[in-house]
Amino acid sequence: MELYKPTHIELTKYFFFTGKGGVGKTSAACATAVNLADGGKTVMLISTDPASNLQDVFGVELDNKGTLISTVPGLTVVNLDPIEVSREYKEKVIGPYKGLLPEAAIASMEEQLSGSCTVEIAAFNEFSHYLTDEAIKDKYDHVIFDTAPTGHTLRMLQLPSAWSNFISENTHGASCLGQLSGLEENKQMYKNAVETLAKPSMTTVILVARPEKTPLLEAKRASEELKDIGINNQTIIINGVMDLDNPEDEVALNLCNKQQQALQNMPDYLHSLPTYYIPLRAYNVYGVDNIRKMLTADHVSAPESTATLNKVDSLTDLIRDLFTTHKKVIFTMGKGGVGKTTLAATIALGLTRMGTKVHLTTTDPAHHLKFLLDSSQNLKISHIDEAQELAKYKEEVLSKARESVGDADLAYIEEDLRSPCTQEIAVFRAFADIVEQADEDQVIVIDTAPTGHTLLLLDATQSYHKEIQKSQGDIPESVKRLLPRLRDATETEVVIVTLPEATPVHEAMRLSEDLERAGIHSKWWVVNSSLYLTNTKSPLLKAKSQSEVEWINKVVAISLDHTVLIKWHGTELKGNSLLDIIKG
Known part of the structure; x- marks a missing residue:
């Protein structure tokens, strides 16, 4: 694995950076843009990230037209706001129907167009101009996009049925149907x-x-998704690889070992791609000086911070509150990789220690949950097979669709069923059957909750199903009963899980807004894997831990002082060792 330097890779006209939230897409894209501009190239950098912090990164006001960066001659930065773009796009699609369709239909269409797929397509609508504009192509040596479209979005755009009457006539049935109706x-x-x-x-x-x-x-x-549609020109960057700066520091040693184990077990599929790495940085990549440092050897030094941590709670406080308020349905919710499964298992274990009977269920592989915990007299553990539920749901939808649509439209429905919303709906139907078991004698703890958007899709569909012909499967009675129950704050609690970094916090905020729109109560937030609590002596990790304070304090403010902070653990906890998380 080679150290990442833009000049070490084949330089094409266009670059797209993609990856999970919080992995460093924006930082890597910015560092690449500055490095190339410093080398005498003319570069345009375009961001379509909803959590974009480009204005903070470059320290100047940005717009959607292009701003020259005075401290980096040759660099122009464009900051597209996909949320605003999607709002305008949604109005363009729905506007013509207002006054013609019932309010229930309009509300259903609006929710249909409120998901992440719509945001992504609206953003692609914007940056397609930059990708196909001949004047931009001639003016700049390189055009760099921060946040690429997924393979799912690109396949939707390629389908011929996306331009048929089927779309405009059915904008309120399946999970992501309708986003292309105005394009x-x-x-x-x-x-x-x-x-x-x-x-x-x-x-x-x-x-x-x-x-x-x-x-x-x-x-x-x-x-794999991109290769499915013929995009094989891929490179991978592993960001945040740690060099051991203090062999005597247990935290640094554990982090290095954990990273090396992950890299050794990296999917074989990825080994075929050109692979580079960027060392772990102690500092937030704000300001041109730090952007320039990102691709140099200077990754330890960081400005001294005097920020102090606001008051946070312990996991004991959270579990005690769930117990004393007699919550019957508890979800852990957050983006992948924030530690939802471990937290759900720990909450379940903590409640059983207080004498509560708990049913813990998850879509995580069954062997993993059983590795974390064993069933006991007060604890039942179950596993929902996500792939099996999704396959069952897809077949139900397609069987119904085959009765009324042709092959071209069927291909669109098949692609629509690949969306994240569809997966959530399929799994949620299985969750609904389990939640029905929650009563005075048993609490249900669920790892991997549906987003507020998915709940609203289900709600809109069930309230409007008599007035429209849907391609979606029928809503089971258990789901119909569950939605009102989830809105009952005396019974249900959603615990939002995040990490002490910019992007995960911004993503958690959007999840929270989704829940609020759906009328779902959320009191507690958990900030997981904090280096700040480890008392590390590593200069690198000590500096990095101080940078967490800003984001922890932000969550404390958002949660109205109901934030649990959990320290980073170097080993995977299981069984009774999960109690170490509760103890802090």
């Missing part, structure tokens, strides 16, 4: 954009990951 006039531009993306001579897609299991698996999935 007919851009059909040729998308075709050109996707073709440019697939040309190795023109474009390089850079998958960014961290030396951790979940981001590496996500990189594998993204790579």
